[in-house]
Amino acid sequence: MRIGIIGATGWLGSALGGRLLSLGIVTPDRLVVANRSGARSDYHGHAVTWARDAVELAALSDIVVVSVRPQDWPALGLGAEGKLVLSFMAGVGSDRLRDCGGRIVRAMPNAAADIGRSWTPWWADQGVTDADRQAVTTILSAIGTSDEIARESQIDLMTALPGSGAAYPALMAVAMARFMTDNGLPPDIAWRAADAAVCGGAAMLAGRIADAPALLAAYRDYRGTTAAGIDAAEAAGFSAAIRAALDAAARKARAMAGDAPA
Ligand SMILES: NC(=O)C1=CN([C@@H]2O[C@H](COP(=O)(O)OP(=O)(O)OC[C@H]3O[C@@H](n4cnc5c(N)ncnc54)[C@H](OP(=O)(O)O)[C@@H]3O)[C@@H](O)[C@H]2O)C=CC1
Numbered sequence: 001m002r003i004g005i006i007g008a009t010g011w012l013g014s015a016l017g018g019r020l021l022s023l024g025i026v027t028p029d030r031l032v033v034a035n036r037s038g039a040r041s042d043y044h045g046h047a048v049t050w051a052r053d054a055v056e057l058a059a060l061s062d063i064v065v066v067s068v069r070p071q072d073w074p075a076l077g078l079g080a081e082g083k084l085v086l087s088f089m090a091g092v093g094s095d096r097l098r099d100c101g102g103r104i105v106r107a108m109p110n111a112a113a114d115i116g117r118s119w120t121p122w123w124a125d126q127g128v129t130d131a132d133r134q135a136v137t138t139i140l141s142a143i144g145t146s147d148e149i150a151r152e153s154q155i156d157l158m159t160a161l162p163g164s165g166a167a168y169p170a171l172m173a174v175a176m177a178r179f180m181t182d183n184g185l186p187p188d189i190a191w192r193a194a195d196a197a198v199c200g201g202a203a204m205l206a207g208r209i210a211d212a213p214a215l216l217a218a219y220r221d222y223r224g225t226t227a228a229g230i231d232a233a234e235a236a237g238f239s240a241a242i243r244a245a246l247d248a249a250a251r252k253a254r255a256m257a258g259d260a261p262a
């Protein structure tokens with residue numbers, strides 16, 4: 001299985017390429033990469049094949065991973081007749097992807113790919129075979145875990161939530177740290193406090209996220225300082241703000257796909 005990655009030096013493409021190699025899922029002689037800025041002598045410590053462009057990459061690969069930004073898709077001119085094409089692009093629907101002639105799978109990884117912690121939902125177009133599905137699962141195992149989802153429209157929702165990676169935890173951490181510095185704490189201590197809440201809290205929920213409502217109920221039942229904070233956050237629109245964020249992101253993904261106004 002020769003895997004080609006278009007956008008192999010980008011955020012996601014580099015994470016995928018590096019981890020495919022380091023985990024031994026693909027050997028360097030079976031990895032073909034392309035980017036915009038040109039070949040490098042070293043790719044994650046290995047000598048791999050650099051293609052001049054998407055056309056050459058497709059000719060050298062059995063499976064083509066497309067990891068360029070959505071706006072760069074039209075100019076790629078990818079021809080992938082008879083190949084499996086695994087797209088990471090937000091907002092580029094199968095109607096446009098099919099122009100390349102390949103069997104289309106759309107996947108939505110997130111930035112935790114870099115640490116092997118992306119949960120990557122994916123959707124398969126008609127014509128995708130069982131062997132293709134197995135190949136997709138194997139490739140995505142390099143960056144974490146994955147699940148097939150039933151409908152392409154669900155990819156836009158996945159773009160909004162898991163696709164956002166660390167964005168909303170980071171937003172929360174910045175607001176928390178700013179509150180601490182505004183109240184006179186030095187920045188290093190303020191960041192440590194935010195780390196305790198955001199990262200320590202996330203670690204507590206890892207693997208049992210569906211217990212979140214029960215955990216919130218326990219804090220509320222405690223009737224202490226945290227309950228006062230939760231009530232104030234909700235009164236200030238915390239849950240509504242999260243809904244607005246996810247709704248805006250999903251609407252943007254749909255608008256990029258030409259399915260709805262932004
Ligand atoms: N970043 C994220 O967290 C997520 C991103 N996505 C999707 O994944 C895709 C990739 O995103 P991301 O990794 O962030 O993007 P980056 O901007 O980090 O990387 C884009 C890559 O595409 C390459 N590239 C651009 N134009 C061409 C071209 N004409 N031919 C070959 N290569 C080209 C760039 O090359 P060079 O390095 O030389 O500039 C770079 O390697 C996007 O479509 C995005 O919607 C999905 C979920 C999460």
Ligand SMILES: O=C(O)[C@@H]1CCC=N1
Pocket residue numbers: 090159163164
């Ligand atoms: O912000 C973005 O557009 C990319 C695509 C999905 C998540 N991150």
